[in-house]
Amino acid sequence: xxxxxxxxxxxxxxxxxxxxxxxxxxxxxxxxxxxxxxxxxxxxxxxxxxxxxxxxxxxxxxxxxxxxxxxxxxxxxxxxxxxxxxxxxxxxxxxxxxxxxxxxxxxxxxxxxxxxxxxxxxxxxxxxxxxxxxxxxxxxxxxxxxxxxxxxxxxxxxxxxxxxxxxxxxxxxxxxxxxxxxxxxxxxxxxxxxxxxxxxxxxxxxxxxxxxxxxxxxxxxxxxxxxxxxxxxxxxxxxxxxxxxxxxxxxxxxxxxxxxxxxxxxxxxxxxxxxxxxxxxxxxxxxxxxxxxxxxxxxxxxxxxxxxxxxxxxxxxxxxxxxxxxxxxxxxxxxxxxxxxxxxxx
Amino acid sequence: xxxxxxxxxxxxxxxxxxxxxxxxxxxxxxxxxxxxxxxxxxxxxxxxxxxxxxxxxxxxxxxxxxxxxxxxxxxxxxxxxxxxxxxxxxxxxxxxxxxxxxxxxxxxxxxxxxxxxxxxxxxxxxxxxxxxxxxxxxxxxxxxxxxxxxxxxxxxxxxxxxxxxxxxxxxxxxxxxxxxxxxxxxxxxxxxxxxxxxxxxxxxxxxxxxxxxxxxxxxxxxxxxxxxxxxxxxxxxxxxxxxxxxxxxxxxxxxxxxxxxxxxxxxxxxxxx
Numbered sequence: 001x002x003x004x005x006x007x008x009x010x011x012x013x014x015x016x017x018x019x020x021x022x023x024x025x026x027x028x029x030x031x032x033x034x035x036x037x038x039x040x041x042x043x044x045x046x047x048x049x050x051x052x053x054x055x056x057x058x059x060x061x062x063x064x065x066x067x068x069x070x071x072x073x074x075x076x077x078x079x080x081x082x083x084x085x086x087x088x089x090x091x092x093x094x095x096x097x098x099x100x101x102x103x104x105x106x107x108x109x110x111x112x113x114x115x116x117x118x119x120x121x122x123x124x125x126x127x128x129x130x131x132x133x134x135x136x137x138x139x140x141x142x143x144x145x146x147x148x149x150x151x152x153x154x155x156x157x158x159x160x161x162x163x164x165x166x167x168x169x170x171x172x173x174x175x176x177x178x179x180x181x182x183x184x185x186x187x188x189x190x191x192x193x194x195x196x197x198x199x200x201x202x203x204x205x206x207x208x209x210x211x212x213x214x215x216x217x218x219x220x221x222x223x224x225x226x227x228x229x230x231x232x233x234x235x236x237x238x239x240x241x242x243x244x245x246x247x248x249x250x251x252x253x254x255x256x257x258x259x260x261x262x263x264x265x266x267x268x269x270x271x272x273x274x275x276x277x278x279x280x281x282x283x284x285x286x287x288x289x290x291x292x293x294x295x296x297x298x299x300x301x302x303x304x305x306x307x308x309x310x311x312x313x314x315x316x317x318x319x320x321x322x323x324x325x326x327x328x329x330x331x332x333x334x335x336x337x338x339x340x341x342x343x344x345x346x
Numbered sequence: 347x348x349x350x351x352x353x354x355x356x357x358x359x360x361x362x363x364x365x366x367x368x369x370x371x372x373x374x375x376x377x378x379x380x381x382x383x384x385x386x387x388x389x390x391x392x393x394x395x396x397x398x399x400x401x402x403x404x405x406x407x408x409x410x411x412x413x414x415x416x417x418x419x420x421x422x423x424x425x426x427x428x429x430x431x432x433x434x435x436x437x438x439x440x441x442x443x444x445x446x447x448x449x450x451x452x453x454x455x456x457x458x459x460x461x462x463x464x465x466x467x468x469x470x471x472x473x474x475x476x477x478x479x480x481x482x483x484x485x486x487x488x489x490x491x492x493x494x495x496x497x498x499x500x501x502x503x504x505x506x507x508x509x510x511x512x513x514x515x516x517x518x519x520x521x522x523x524x525x526x527x528x529x530x531x532x533x534x535x536x537x538x539x540x541x542x543x544x545x546x547x548x549x550x551x552x553x554x555x556x557x558x559x560x561x562x563x564x565x566x567x568x569x570x571x572x573x574x575x576x577x578x579x580x581x582x583x584x585x586x587x588x589x590x591x592x593x594x595x596x597x598x599x600x601x602x603x604x605x606x607x608x609x610x611x612x613x614x615x616x617x618x619x
Binding site for chain 1: 499506544545
């Protein structure tokens with residue numbers, strides 16, 4: 001084999017390498033990374049490889065008010081980054097024409113690990129999720145084909161779709177895949193808790209450590225580490241709300257699912273008030289008081305909240321104080337200030 | 347240098363070809379020996395002894411309620427034909443999803459490619475099978491695309507799944523709804539659930555074509571199997587559905603009764619060869 005052949009082969013290897021690692025050579029875009037203390041994601045990343053162009057298109061769509069009927073409401077309106085992508089200060093979602101929804105907008109984080117979406121688990125694939133708020137009459141009240149037509153007529157989107165997917169064609173699947181690329185990147189895994197668990201030098205204070213022990217004993221059965229939710233559906237005894245929201249029941253039509261809602265993560269609670277599916281508690285003190293002394297009995301009340309004939313979780317005032325100290329270690333300031341996720345980034 | 351570039355180009359082409367030939371492994375095996383031709387299946391919507399006329403026609407159900415129909419749409423999928431020898435041919439699934447709409451005449455002629463031959467049996471799914479209902483969004487094209495053919499909403503976003511059958515109209519017996527109208531709305535779906543078992547309203551319809559005429563499928567012709575689809579059967583059957591008592595049936599246990607009724611809407615009237 002002559003010298004030229006070797007040059008050719010080396011050249012080709014470099015070319016192939018540059019193709020596969022194009023992102024790194026072009027810019028410092030780091031795609032999806034599984035945090036060391038997290039399990040493998042549920043979302044099928046193989047079916048939607050995250051690229052910088054796809055992620056950036058997804059981000060633009062996330063902050064795009066054209067997704068709503070009168071071009072006023074974007075996903076980012078009800079999912080604000082500084083509030084860990086929930087709607088701070090709103091007990092129930094506030095959509096188009098000042099219409100109100102019936103539930104608290106859930107925070108968006110670590111979506112790649114969720115086996116289902118929505119407080120009732122009615123959506124089982126992240127790629128199908130945006131259809132719900134776009135078509136909901138009290139949220140964005142738009143039709144998908146209208147949205148696609150608006151994007152097709154837009155001066156920038158055809159080029160952005162080409163950059164992300166190779167051609168200017170704008171389809172439902174491409175739009176949804178791009179949005180998923182943005183959403184799965186919303187990884188919150190850099191709270192003090194994570195740094196402690198990963199042995200990165202941070203340490204718990206005495207109170208935080210004591211609070212961690214109480215959490216492990218009294219909360220972890222539902223709010224499982226490291227996601228701080230087992231993503232199951234449970235009735236936590238807050239009682240029937242004014243709009244008689246039956247939670248998961250309309251999805252499964254199984255009477256055992258009445259008044260059950262998805263266990264929320266405990267991550268970023270500092271930013272996500274108010275709490276519960278209808279936003280009825282404005283403070284974490286209110287939430288802890290509920291579990292300590294206000295749990296109401298119902299046929300579908302979670303058995304873990306009715307042990308030994310006693311309702312609720314046994315929590316002293318000291319327990320609550322220590323728990324709050326621990327819960328504060330789950331707040332991830334880096335996540336809510338990460339410029340990659342902000343509307344201003346584009 | 348040019349030579350070098352040419353060599354790289356050749357090598358790259360070689361690799362590209364190799365990669366492309368790998369992909370060819372998933373080419374489908376030949377399903378039959380003969381040539382394929384068009385089989386047309388006509389879904390002619392009627393109401394008992396009357397032709398269905400949107401908005402203007404009035405019909406009476408078994409419990410004596412008079413009503414009009416303003417909208418009628420349903421999915422037909424997974425079409426399969428059987429010949430006298432009992433051999434079956436299943437239309438490739440991705441070419442086998444259709445949305446029949448009373449407002450769109452062309453949609454009532456479902457055309458599929460099947461091997462030339464004479465068929466004594468026809469079956470199809472009324473609705474969308476569970477496999478497709480849980481597939482990646484990129485596999486939901488054509489009438490299954492949540493952005494196309496769905497201007498009247500044949501998809502539930504909040505409880506991910508297709509609406510198999512949708513009929514809306516007005517009836518004096520229907521209570522006044524919040525919009526001030528006396529409307530009935532039947533939106534039936536439910537593929538059995540993704541993470542939890544739920545209602546399954548997928549119905550497979552089997553039709554014997556012997557009595558009404560065997561379609562002779564051949565090149566240059568489009569044999570047409572003319573089905574009558576009697577929407578009165580949705581109301582009249584195992585459970586006689588009262589518009590007064592059930593003006594709105596969507597994702598609920600009662601929808602099972604409606605689906606059991608509508609499964610018997612289809613009958614073979616005749617075949618045009």
